Amino acid sequence: MKKYILTSTLAALLTLGGLSVPALAGPEDVVVENAWSRASIGMNRPGAAYMTIRNTGDEPVTLIGLTTPLAMMPEIHETKTNAEGVSSMTPAGEIAIAPGESVALESGGLHAMLMRLQEPMTEGDTFPLTLLFDDGGEVTVEVPILGIAARGPDD
């Protein structure tokens, strides 16, 4: 059984560990690291956010969706590049993470696609992004917004 506890201790530990994103609350088995996103130009373009989601527990977890006040339609997408070098994006559906495994949302692979922004994404700000799991668990992370030309969480 997984326990859902408000884990301010965990958040503190994560912060102390030098990780950029403290998890605010959620299944204690899920750790989100290195979350980041790029600033947007206005509100008409979709944004994208990246992070690593680690299942530190003994049971599989399945990510089924996202919510955020920043965007009306946040969704996990996958970018694929075919043999002809043509890239395309499709909804990734549910993502199962086995115990001890992690899933990377990174440029050119999976990303949190932020469609219908409610406000522009401004460099230096952060926004809360909540990951929804199939057993009703939630994890909220505070995602830093980096520059438009950022290449990774450390930029």
Place this chain on the structure above:
Amino acid sequence: MRRRAILGYGAPGVGAVALMLFVGWWQVDGPGGPEPIGQRPVALTAMDFRLTDHEGNAVGPETLIGRPTMAFFGFTYCPDVCPTTLSDISGWLDDLGDEADEMNVVFITVDPERDTVETMAEYVGYFHPAIRGWTGPEEQIARVADGFHATYERVPTESGDYTMNHSASVFLFAASGRFVTMIDYHEPREFAVPKIRRALEEETEGAT
């Protein structure tokens, strides 16, 4: 990490690479190649299109002749691949430093409906100053893509908008306009920068 390991294989590795290159040549250029369609762009000198750069100047393939060229396709409403490619290119240019000064770097939109000259100007402004943004009428964009043997396709999204599938490789041409090679999406920097150097060096060789 994996790539370093490959480099470490030494002599047998070199043989294997030579074999792979031969097989690659056989399949791409050699007798084993598929007849009608090549993936490779034609020379810039064989292309014919009219576009506008992000400063409003009329441009075409001839604009690129005389200096080595790095060109790629994308659109400014692209959340993932295009900003990543533009950031990668900015990084390669930083790595090359002065060497890259004599190079054309062009970002060609496949979404001219939304990517006006003004939009392109704002967007490229966030990346390396060498990067030029080119747009133009849809039929001219189609001609560019033809010349590059690149593809793009408009795809509706659930949010009621649309996105573009498109060739994500970066194309390299010598100063003569001859196609040199391409950098595939996500190719690591240790491969990308030497490829750009190859395009830069061809210029010197061609000039002598």
